[in-house]
Amino acid sequence: MRRAWAAWVRIWDAREAPHVLALVRILVASVVLWDLCVVMELDLVPAIFGPLEDGGLGNPLGRKKVPLMYEWLPPTAQTAFLATWVAIAAAAMLWMGLGTRLAALVLAVVWAQLAQVLPPADRAIDMLLRNVLVVLAMSGCGRAWSVDARLKTGRWGGDGGCIPAWPRMLLVIQLLLLYSTAGIQKVGMSWTPLGDFSALYVVLRDPTFAVILPETLDRFYGVTRFATAATWLWEWATPLAALAWWYRATRTRGGRLRAWMNSHDFWVKWVMAGVLFQVGTAMFMRLGIFPAGMLCLYPVFFHPDEWRRLVEKVRRRLQTQKAPGRSAAGGNLETGS
Amino acid sequence: MRTRWPGTRAFLVTVVLFFWMAEALPLPMLSRRHMNRDMAREEVQRWVAIMSDLGIQTTEKQVVNQTIAISRRSLRFRRRLVAPFRRVERIFGTGQAWGLFTYPDPYPGRLVVEGTSGGNAWTVLYRDPDSDGGYLARTVRYRRIRGIWDDAGDRPKPGKLYNRWVTWLARRVFADHPDLQKVRVRLDRVTVRTPDQPPVTGPDQPRHVREREREGSP
Numbered sequence: 001m002r003r004a005w006a007a008w009v010r011i012w013d014a015r016e017a018p019h020v021l022a023l024v025r026i027l028v029a030s031v032v033l034w035d036l037c038v039v040m041e042l043d044l045v046p047a048i049f050g051p052l053e054d055g056g057l058g059n060p061l062g063r064k065k066v067p068l069m070y071e072w073l074p075p076t077a078q079t080a081f082l083a084t085w086v087a088i089a090a091a092a093m094l095w096m097g098l099g100t101r102l103a104a105l106v107l108a109v110v111w112a113q114l115a116q117v118l119p120p121a122d123r124a125i126d127m128l129l130r131n132v133l134v135v136l137a138m139s140g141c142g143r144a145w146s147v148d149a150r151l152k153t154g155r156w157g158g159d160g161g162c163i164p165a166w167p168r169m170l171l172v173i174q175l176l177l178l179y180s181t182a183g184i185q186k187v188g189m190s191w192t193p194l195g196d197f198s199a200l201y202v203v204l205r206d207p208t209f210a211v212i213l214p215e216t217l218d219r220f221y222g223v224t225r226f227a228t229a230a231t232w233l234w235e236w237a238t239p240l241a242a243l244a245w246w247y248r249a250t251r252t253r254g255g256r257l258r259a260w261m262n263s264h265d266f267w268v269k270w271v272m273a274g275v276l277f278q279v280g281t282a283m284f285m286r287l288g289i290f291p292a293g294m295l296c297l298y299p300v301f302f303h304p305d306e307w308r309r310l311v312e313k314v315r316r317r318l319q320t321q322k323a324p325g326r327s328a329a330g331g332n333l334e335t336g337s
Numbered sequence: 338m339r340t341r342w343p344g345t346r347a348f349l350v351t352v353v354l355f356f357w358m359a360e361a362l363p364l365p366m367l368s369r370r371h372m373n374r375d376m377a378r379e380e381v382q383r384w385v386a387i388m389s390d391l392g393i394q395t396t397e398k399q400v401v402n403q404t405i406a407i408s409r410r411s412l413r414f415r416r417r418l419v420a421p422f423r424r425v426e427r428i429f430g431t432g433q434a435w436g437l438f439t440y441p442d443p444y445p446g447r448l449v450v451e452g453t454s455g456g457n458a459w460t461v462l463y464r465d466p467d468s469d470g471g472y473l474a475r476t477v478r479y480r481r482i483r484g485i486w487d488d489a490g491d492r493p494k495p496g497k498l499y500n501r502w503v504t505w506l507a508r509r510v511f512a513d514h515p516d517l518q519k520v521r522v523r524l525d526r527v528t529v530r531t532p533d534q535p536p537v538t539g540p541d542q543p544r545h546v547r548e549r550e551r552e553g554s555p
Contacts, residue, residue: 005347012350013343042476047505057485057501065427112430120488120498121481124435131431166350173354177361178435184363188440189383198531202441205529207448207465208487218532286466288480 012169015162017304021141022097024171025104027296028132029095032107035289036088048121049080049114056080058118069113080117086110094136097146104137125293131174132297139167171300176242179274183235190228197228209285227280234273241270249303271301356422360433364411365404370492372401375444446490446524447541448477452510452517459521462510472513477506490524495545507549521548 039045050056051070054077060067061075073079087110093103108130115122115130140163142148149158189195190202201224203209204217217224244266247258261267275298282291299307371377381397388395426432450463450473468474476482489499507520525541 008351009343009347012347038479039481042472042479044476044479044482048481052501055505057498057505059497108429108431112428115430118485120484122430123480123484124437127430127432127434130429131433134429134431166346170350170353174357177357177433181361181363181433182435182437185436185439189380190441190443194383194387196531196533199438199441201531202443202529203438205527206442206445207527208445208483210466221532286478288483290480 012166014165014169016165016168017160017308018140018143018158018163019145020299020302020304020307021136021139021163021168022144022146023299024132024297025097025100025136025141026095026145027299028129028136028293029091031289031293031296032111032129033088033091033095034292036084036091039084040088045080045084046077049084049117050077051075051080051117054080056117058121060117065116067113067116069110070117080114083110083114087114094133097142097148100142100146100148101137104133104141108133108137123288123290125288125290128174128178128297129293132171135167135170135174140164141167168300171297172245173242175297175300176238176245179235180238180242183232183238186232186235191232193229197225197232200224200228200231204284209287211284211286230273231277234270234277237270241267244270245301267301271298274298356419357433359415359418360422361435362415363436364415365408366412367404367408369405372405373493374442374491376440376442379443380440442491443529445527445529446487446544447527448486448490449523449525450477450506450510451521452514453519453521454516455518462514462520473510476509486524490545495524499545500547503547504549511551518551519548521546523547 039048046055047057051061052059053061053075056077060070069079069083073082087107090103090107090110093099094107111126111130111133115126143161143163144158145156146158150156153159186199188199190197190199201217201221204212204224205214243257244261247255247261248267251258251262275295278291278295278298281287282295302310367377372381378397381400384400385395385397388400448463448465449461451459452462453459463473463477468478477486485498485502489495489502503522506522510520511517523543523546526544527541528537530537
């Protein structure tokens, strides 16, 4: 038991480069900023975030637990505007990496207040991104590609020091938890062989989300059935993906299953299928910021060292293409010969 | 301090993971309202047939009552389990409920917004999913606004929120169209049938029809 606990402590004590979390910080802040700008542009602040007494659709003052925002400040549309502007400023600061931790925390808290005004206007993606913000607030995501890093080290990229890896690991678990429970809850018959895998066809025909014409969709009914089965299987395979993630991180250890999963890149394939799934939802359904909000978290699936290796590989390949005469030299350097 | 911190952090992470998992547990949370929907009725009929094939005799009413009873118990259980964590979650608006398209609805609603300058000549201003990219279409399609009418309209008798939303929308339409005297909003019931099922005949069924008159109109 003591050895297991010590191993558990070691896992959460790991450190890594800050760039993956910095990238997630920038992407999340971009999505939130975009969404709040749409709210402003469409002039929806009083309706969505204001109290009923001042033109709002929700009735926050009539609820058992009144949002703190309307307990501490006058329940008016002005307060709603103030809170929205604070959220926008916090999102912009988070994007820049200025007072990063405080910005993430303020954004999460103010966003939570706004969400309580009219709960049906707050979607699953909002909750997920707030979960992420709380984790980012406790992370070193501001140690690279930020004003904070520039002020502290004189370089936008930071001093090259490492940050705790646990926030990124926690975000991976968050996504695994989301996909696995979403899969288990897909108990509607149309998701299963009992209901002829028609779920995606039905969803894509829903006028609320529809992008494709029904006649076109009818021609590709077989494809939608395949996509339904693939989505269902992919989500149900999430516990296996969690195992593959662990095996990838401990690839030097023995075991046939570990060796098999690593040699077949099970983890990479599962993540890539997820990217396809999210891109598909972005292309064929009207879901607002959901696909973008999900995809901006995907960088956490890989360790910063893996991203660094990938970037170097792409850079080398591009250099080889640009200067074919120098490719031989590059190759020699790489192999050390 | 440094020597104690990794252990404390691992403990805190463990606590967070426990509550995340407790909250995310895919327990049934269905109420009588959910079970009254056409889609739910069809699902129940199918389950009764499957159970009958397996030699378990039951009725639709029994399945519904059982489902609601289990849902109530599991909801109580989860509430107790995550109670200490909920206070923190309320501050940050966090949570773990990830039922995404759990039951695709073969009877979805189609939002239709119409206006008239008088008489019976109604003009369609917006009809889901068509969009002219205009202000009205962008407003009703915006995800937070869609959440309001989609949630509120997804019940046999939409309540106060739906009515408030219609009034709000009508005011916006009147402001953009000074010629209009009345605005009508409805959520037509669409029946989705797969290509291998008998096709649906007839138009969508008008549902949740609400009309608003311009203030001060004769």
